[in-house]
Amino acid sequence: MTVTKAQIIDWLGKSAAVLEENKAYLTELDGPIGDSDHGVNIARGFGAVAENLPDVADQDIGSILKMTAMTLMSKVGGASGMLYGNFFLRAAMGVNGKETLSADDLNKLLEVGVGGIVQRGRAVVGDKTMIDAWTPALAAFQSSLTAGREITAAMRACVDAAEQGMKDTIPLQARKGRASYLGERSIGHQDPGATSTYLILNALLEAIEA
Amino acid sequence: MTVTKAQIIDWLGKSAAVLEENKAYLTELDGPIGDSDHGVNIARGFGAVAENLPDVADQDIGSILKMTAMTLMSKVGGASGMLYGNFFLRAAMGVNGKETLSADDLNKLLEVGVGGIVQRGRAVVGDKTMIDAWTPALAAFQSSLTAGREITAAMRACVDAAEQGMKDTIPLQARKGRASYLGERSIGHQDPGATSTYLILNALLEAIEA
Amino acid sequence: MKKLINAIENVVRDPLMGMAAAHPELKVSIDPHYIVRADAPIPGKVAVVSGGGSGHEPLHGGFVGVGMLDGACPGEVFTSPTPDQMYACGQAVNSGAGVLFLVKNYTGDVLSFETAAELLHFDGVPVQNILVDDDVAVKDSLYTAGRRGVGTTVIMEKIVGAAAEAGYDLDQCADLARKVNQYGRSMGVALTSCTVPAAGKPSFELGDDEMEIGIGIHGEPGQKRMPVVSADEIATMLANEILDDPPYTRTVHEWDRQAGEWVDRELTDAPFAAGDDVIALVNSMGGTPLSELYTIYAKLAQICQDRQINIVRNLVGPYITSLEMQGCSITLVKVDDEMLGFWDASVRTPALRWGM
């Protein structure tokens, strides 16, 4: 099984839709431990991506992801804009020129993408950031593949791990980003960036399953 | 019957007390048609007068009233400070050097005092100002005297007229002072300055009756 | 009520202490309250003095300095200062060339400055009172206390202050001040009330989606209440009220120095006309951020352009405020070359500074 370009386009469209749907929710999560803009930021960014998709639909997957990266970097602002922008920029480099993605290609996309987030944001697991969703999600995807699973199954494991990672941010004390200024007061709140990461990965799963 | 210096001093002390008591009420009256400071202004001013009274208690009534005028002018601020200040300044001139006041002296005190308010403020009856209390009060006092009444009875008529004049400001549309900016919206509210005038005249009555 | 204050009875004094500490080029008197240039009196120079209730900062104390005011008298919050302050302040700045009082048209201020003028006159100080009454929200002068003095005050203090610095005598300064007033018109809007510390609660109540048009600067109610509309609509309402205002006539009381008495003087302001050069002030009532003022300015600039009113200078910021009230006011003052030259002249005060 491979992932088609249409599925990638569908992923980005579905991401835009689900983030728009969850705009208020994500912004609310960003209230107690942030500055109440994550949902607004990320929905604005992916909304612009969705608008630009038709223009690049006939290009290769790398180009589509690069457009996504550039759009997010210029439309989102904030920490998450740069981090998601970097994810897609690296991901684009990882799958440059491809029209479909094998399991290994998708693995590369995710792996170099997450590497991009880490390289820019310098967060580690436990800092209460989106990395707490991305890192276990990537690990679950990879061990699923290693165990011989199909892409869809591996993506399911990936999304489950992202969801778990997202929930696991609740008891953590933030050490990166705006939430870190709260010290102990950041404990007990779910990280908004980890939440949007889960939603984006789930959109990928849905696009692949569709 | 005459009014003694002790009664004048008592009047000013009683005025301070009753204005302090009614500070919040007068300030509230100054809300819908003014700037919410009349009670604060006038209580501050008469409070200072009361504090200064002991220093001038052995001087003549004119000097006591002059001290009152100067204190009000320098402590009250606002329209009412200047107007009450002018009342007492003129009143002081009217009874200069006196140690007691005859009915005629008290009449003069009130008459030139009110004249001072009119000369500075240029208000006429019906403008919805303190003049709506002062003018009928003075007239009532004078016709009472003309009708051969005692000072106390005349002062009772004076206070009744002041109270009526105060109440009569309610349906009026203001044409002077801050309330005039409201046009028709000033209708239906009692004028704070007319109210403090009634209270001050009533304090005079109480001092004379005591 | 949440404010950065100490005792309520010190809300005027404490900021004065701060002014004194921050601005050694000013001299602050605490009893009675006034602020003067530390180098006053300046030989041969007319002293320009203003004053009014506190709560409108930077007005007036923030405009004391070279090229603007010689002295300022702050009253209690939203309460006119008292004649003893004005008298002492006038004495402190008079060099012999006289004292010009710039008086916002509020009954308390007018009466106090009149008394102070009389006191100075009896001391032999040449003195003149000039009224600012520029608030077009007040429609008639016959059945009201007349137009209130608002934004034009700032422009007048700058222009007349520069003229006094340049050597204008008392009558010339008074004539110029009268001209600035007659050339200026303002109107404001409040989105929220402010809270006078001594009162402890908002001066008026506005619904969650209401605004008050034609508000004064003392929290006194305005002309009408209506639902909040867009910035562009608000700017348009204010600008049109100002630009369409018909000739305005009122009788002012000015001091006759020869006769030693007040004389009535009837003044009529001509409306704005296409081709006029103006200074535009978009002013915050205190709690409105600069970004919103610039939003208003954008629309004002467009309206003026459409009507061939040339904004030749502008000022955008909190210059004549009402404590922490949210809202803004627009002031347009027609200018000629004389006025513009004095506007551009160097000024160095805590709140307005250029050229030095």
Next chain:
Amino acid sequence: MKKLINAIENVVRDPLMGMAAAHPELKVSIDPHYIVRADAPIPGKVAVVSGGGSGHEPLHGGFVGVGMLDGACPGEVFTSPTPDQMYACGQAVNSGAGVLFLVKNYTGDVLSFETAAELLHFDGVPVQNILVDDDVAVKDSLYTAGRRGVGTTVIMEKIVGAAAEAGYDLDQCADLARKVNQYGRSMGVALTSCTVPAAGKPSFELGDDEMEIGIGIHGEPGQKRMPVVSADEIATMLANEILDDPPYTRTVHEWDRQAGEWVDRELTDAPFAAGDDVIALVNSMGGTPLSELYTIYAKLAQICQDRQINIVRNLVGPYITSLEMQGCSITLVKVDDEMLGFWDASVRTPALRWGM
């Protein structure tokens, strides 16, 4: 939410239109958003550029002009600007002498400016990023994103802007900026929340008698919540936190122009000491009136005097705000003769102007 705005999606654009109309000496780009001096690029001069989320006006756009910034990049409200803005702005002001980015330490800003620096570098533009991280409310740099950049930014933009105007090269400007940052410390307090237009409701809830100490400038919660105390007590708390702050160490990432990569650099700030000369900034968060700031200043001046800290210059007003938030911040920046000379140098921007 009551604001002088039009469509929520235009709350950044509309004020920029107003800036463009009011300040012909600036050039405003709408797509992407940035403001530059109309006379940029200035041959041979290092271009000083800053930027950050909108809602802190006059920061940064109000500080563009002669003797201060060459360019400013406003993001969405409380949201960092994006690298394409910084890249385009940097291109517009670079004369060949290079671009210095002054970056407030917020993750979004830092990451965006890093990306923009890389982009400019690859175009052959000499570039350097210097961080402002002066907010002593943040205690450690190891377990947080490090101190936020607040009031020292204003002082840095003025001093480094003057140095660039005077001919300092890129490395000299960067060294000076780093020094200003290491010499500066700030702390703030909020009495009320502000409302981000897109959110439509207050960023946080504070009880009727509560305040938040150590607030950032984006409405993000501060260090602790407590009942509102007097202005003197608040000034004392903030001043002592600043003056007693121990040495602060963090690792910053600076751009190595030769290697074309980011290098770690450990910096430690020395605490204040008796005998220090400082510039003091008492800053409004937006909704606090000037009188209250001077009340804070009065106490700050006294505390500094008692501790033999000499306030040689001061600035009191709204310079780095959080929309209409009520509250204030104090910034103290130690200065030497080099810095003081550049502070006093002429400046002409919409929000800070003297000497010209």
